[in-house]
Amino acid sequence: MNEDAIIRKLRRHAPLIGDDCAVVPAPHGQDLLFTTDFSIEGVHFTQESRPEQIGRRAVARSLSDIAAMGGKPLYCLVSLALGRWTDRRWMNGFYRGVNQLLRETKTRLAGGDISHAPQLVCDVMLCGSVGSGKALRRSGAKVGDSIYVSGPLGGWRHKPEIVPRLDIGRKLIGKATSCMDISDGLALDLHRLSIASGVAAEIDSVPLLEGASLEQALHDGEDYELLYTAHPERRVPGIRIGTIRKGKPGMLRFRGKTLAPIGYDHFQ
């Protein structure tokens, strides 16, 4: 297949593709949300991974960022630098995974770029919307707030499928004081939320995925559950795991002991 043939094929699923840019109406009276996430061979998946799953996960990671802000996903750009080993069957499987999740979440594929590279690289950009000034942020947690997660944790080993928590994110608008998604492990991500909010945090208990250890739930990556805080008397969905405390911003405690903010770091 040459480049134009690949693009003709993609257009069947994405009528917005064809000009130099996708053209879509701006949502009225809303804020736009932008996020982008790489999925890279040898880092996020291998040649042995199922192409449907690579495609689905690549989109799910960006959708999870939209969920973390309480947003609604609108448009998606999928860029692919194909490796030498990728064939038509792989492409079909990959886009099957992408399109399935986009359909489920009512997100439109609006374009992308196609190139080649020694290793396969995918970059997914998502544009979403949220009521003007309503986006959930990392920075609003207050001393005394309860800390919640949207589901049990344990890292990617125990979680074959990412389910972006879009419904829960939207329900938290106007209720949660802060929110983010857990992509690099509870400890590191709660540390980040606490730094952004200028507070410390204490964890009492951690809900575990079946078969996962506490260590994995605290420090493994790719959970993609939401982590959020709310006034203790505010009713919110999810599982309560602790309390925001006064203290050095970013300091974590777990059952009375200091907890190191160790998680998945792309550079260590």
Added chain:
Amino acid sequence: MNEDAIIRKLRRHAPLIGDDCAVVPAPHGQDLLFTTDFSIEGVHFTQESRPEQIGRRAVARSLSDIAAMGGKPLYCLVSLALGRWTDRRWMNGFYRGVNQLLRETKTRLAGGDISHAPQLVCDVMLCGSVGSGKALRRSGAKVGDSIYVSGPLGGWRHKPEIVPRLDIGRKLIGKATSCMDISDGLALDLHRLSIASGVAAEIDSVPLLEGASLEQALHDGEDYELLYTAHPERRVPGIRIGTIRKGKPGMLRFRGKTLAPIGYDHFQ
């Protein structure tokens, strides 16, 4: 540097970075434009290329897509998968190039992703805006229209710096019947425009960059000039190169002979 340290560094230039998504107001009564372009080590540049130039070109290629639709650039996401050989000095140079062009074009850096890969991969996403329903398209060229380019051609060898033609693009709104940017060579891109418009095209003359051959002007990539059509009596900026003809969609003629739609193809 670990991931959080890199992100802290980037925030100095991009205050929108810090939450799971960038949050920006949607432009009122406008259409949004989305485009994304890879810049890949070994495909678009080498380790020997100057990092400032890699950064500047990576952004320029996406800005050129916005120009081709008559749009105004608003927000930019820059994702980087760093190779092992990239150090702090390279990063500084790269972002210097990125930020310089973003400043010149009044575009805000709104985020991105940071990861690592065996080869360096950059993906730039741009969001722009254009008056509702006003975007320039590839598909509106009419038989009898004149064909124009925004400047002399000759491909990347003769053009060290890409200048995105944002001003010309905006001036063409309401005047040009079709428009795109020349990224893969005049012949291949005019072929694409002609297919999209359901017409044939005849080229009379091609303006050459200093030192460039006609062959390079027709078939080399990375010119990033605009290619557009307008009614012959309509006054538009640029250099007239030919006429839209009735015929098999995509058929090209140059000085009376058939011209093959050969240009830069990422898959050949």
